[in-house]
Amino acid sequence: MSRPASSSTHLVVIPSFDTGPRLAETVAAARAAWPVVWVVVDGSTDGSSVPLRGIRDPGFRLIERARNGGKGAAIRDALEAAAAEGFTHALAMDADGQHPAERIPDFMAESAAHPEAMILGRPVFGAEAPLLRVRGRRVSNWWAGLETLWCSRGGEAIGDSLYGFRVYPIAPLLAVMRRNPFMRRYDFDAEAAVRLAWRGVPVRNLAAAVRYLTPAEGGVSHFRYGRDNLLLTGMHTRLMLGFLARLPVLAARRLRQGRGRGPGG
Template sequence: MSSAHLVLIPSYNTGPKLAETVAAARAAWPAVWVVVDGSTDGSAAPLGAIEDPGFRLIERPVNGGKGAALLDALQRAAAEGFTHALTMDADGQHPADRIADFMTASAARPEAMVLGTPVFGPEAPQIRVRGRRVSNWWAGLETLWSTPGGEAIADSLFGFRVYPIAPLLAIMGRTRWMRRYDFDAEAVVRLAWAGVPALNIPARVRYLAPAEGGSSHFRYGRDNLLLTGMHARLMTGFLLRLPALLLRRGRS
């Protein structure tokens, strides 16, 4: 196990699933941090009783979005010597039993971002499965010829992944975006632009019904509009980079 790798779990009103997710993550990895992003449901209360030097609870008073919560934790993690962070959702969708596999892959390729490729079960809403294909198509275009030494980005939205912290912080420090639902997709595109190679590993994803404690803060209208604006920004960036990419491709 790498002592420079940690698990980061951002959470906003995920109810009892938060404690279950944290317990599963702590069983798989010694360093687990949770960022409670302005939750109002009391879900962080059980975590206050955890006495473990590898565990940390960061509570933000106001909800700022997934990217903002992760940025807060990444800055603190970098200051304490961590070099890589595996992010996972707090709602039970992501496979804690794959944490060690992803960390091992990251330790073998520390320069890379290790991206989960979701394997959906029959319960997955087809509107979500089909909708993410649109974002993945745009991300593939935006990163065309931008992943030397790595693979094409297989999925831009699956949040179960390992980031090298330093380049991610550098990118987030140069933009006011990547603070909400746009974080996952924009992070992988901009990291690819920065020369960070991608490594894709399949991982199952579960969509839990409300009776199972499942919760989702995704709003189809609001968040799809946010993603549309994000891809418009990224396509502009891609077109500005295109002459240099073509020149480099012509020389190779």
């Protein structure tokens, strides 16, 4: 699929925190695949933003936050600015080289064909993927499936709640984030998918490879098993309480849908 010359509706957003040389490599790969790429450097202290300051391209923008606020906070900064300039959809991807930049055009095409939907990456793991990470995400996915029970309106179930390579419709995501004080750090990806599903945003899942790079390959990970799983536990507790509050309305809607189909539906 060829790279479009420009886009006034869809852009790539790359949040980054201390990702070293991998940031410049990820940005180069993303810019080769898509004409509008914005990077949000979230209070990094490793100098990774320096090589990007010299890029002179109307489709590229570098946003540097003075302090680290988390992935969700960085993405929100980009989305607020993008919405003000008329963009309607944003593909979010990590800066550490784990996400496949070559799949950007495919995800953008799927979003253009289904602009009402969020396009979620469904990770395809390689042999190098840590087994603890692969198995551990099943817990979050199970909870996300329960929390969005009966929410699919012409779409699919959330295939993977934690894979951050995805396209969001900007307006509904900003509406959710403006009302919610959470979704700013590692809890962003899962909570964004669940809360958008609650708003009736359909889900479409596309397979995409995920790479786990070794330190020798320049791999950088800020995941902390205890801290981040505690954050996810608190997030799913909040979401379950929200789901239970919505349960009577969801059950009534499901009952009406069943009656509308009739015996042969």
